[in-house]
Amino acid sequence: MADEKHSAVAPAVDATHNEASEVPSKPGSHQDITIPPPRPPGWMYKGFKVFGHELWYASPLFQLLLVAVVCFMCPGMFNALSGLGGGGQVDHTAQDDANTALYSTFAVVAFFSGSIANKLGVRLTLSFGGLGYVIYIASFFSYNHNQNHGFVVFAGAFLGVCAGLLWTAQGTIMMSYPTEDMKGRYISWFWIIFNLGAVIGSLIPLGQNINKVAGPVTDGTYVGFLVLTLIGAFLALMICDVDKVLREDGSRVIMMKNPSWITEFRGLFETITSEPWVVLLFPMFFASNTFYTYQSNDMNGSQFNTRTKALNNTLYWLAQIFGAIIVGYALDFAGARRSIRAKGSFVMLIVLTMAIWGGGYAWQKDQPTREQTSEEGFVTVDWTDGAKKYVGPMFLYMFYGFFDAAWQTCIYWYMGALSNSGRKAANLAGFYKGLQSAGAAVFWRLDGLKKPFDTIFGATWGLLGGALLIAAPVIWMKIQDTVALEEDLRFSDETAADVAGAEGAAAGQAAQPETVAVGAHGGGSETAKAVV
Incomplete structure (x- = not known):
């Protein structure tokens, strides 16, 4: 590779014949060839502008929006139901046991789901994952009539298997499809749509129970959730697999051309053994769902x-x-280098953890105990009880939601900053969801064992603070301003020509052994260079 950059005229590529014209050059000199990104013909590649970026069916943006709608319908409705406490039931035992089973199977399956997604493709992985949410909602609908505890627990365990696959496919799309300069916004856009599902899902029980102050939620609440999860599971079949996705600059997502079960399970362990310091992020992964x-x-x-x-x-x-919008856009702030943004986000998480959970402690220490809330005749708080009794905890609960979005958005952004490879992103997403689910299983079990509210609060807050302390070296020292294309290709059997698209391959063959600039392939930089 030449040490200095020589100017060159970009080759004109005919989209029909896929041939590059001759490029003027100095005899004996190396040069950078910029490959223009003409799109293949067809309906999948015709679109319009959204968020200032071109949108067509096989574009990263459309795929992100589609997977966000799937999560709007499936996990969004699950979150809306879970947020009611007890899955909408007065007795929380069924949900505690179901969620313990859910997160136990989730933890095991998700750890290997990156390999499964890489082998089967994100479309099949995502579509199977959506089925579990339908059955889970149906089990609570059934429980409302027959108190079939076993069905609810089975549905939770089955959802754990499905959710491990769905969230790994989602994480692969969200972290590896955008270029480096867009990753925070992609996470933000996903989180907005996904949580709109929980907001709208929450409005269903609010409307159904507007005059109800006691008892389980109505059948109509469960039916509404059930219909929406069915739609989401069907929409998952519309997702493109990774090899069909084409960025605006003509580059493609780095994956394995010829995956096998052996290569993918080997890659799972290579993700850790090649960069063992990534385990320092594991406590953050573990803590990321415990507060629910x-x-x-x-x-x-x-x-x-x-x-x-x-x-x-x-x-x-x-x-x-609101948390996703603020944090996601801040993480893509162009006025600071990515390594600086990583450090700034870490400081922000420390401040939010101490401030919001400190406020939570000030409220929790004066609240009735678990035993008191279980007594017959215990009077719960209503929104008409005034500013002193309700407005304060209302805002605290909203800040808890903001904190959740900030924590999850930062974790996804940190993982996306470590690699642009779709294959590695799938494995990291699997580790994340697996450990996240293990943490959730532990805390749901603690609640099922009726541990004191103060104990669960203290364990949650302490875990969050300790996780940040352990993760500090990775965030402070390992997140760089960009990841070189050559680095990502080491985790794949693809070449720079493969990920530059067909046009890049043709130009690369003509240019050998010259250096070929493949555009912002997952990089967001002006040129990402690799010897073809």
């Missing part, structure tokens, strides 16, 4: 009446949308 237990069951589900916890639930997910 305290927030949904021990705070919202136990201290407020039916209609008020439905309102709290709506405000919680609405706050997540």
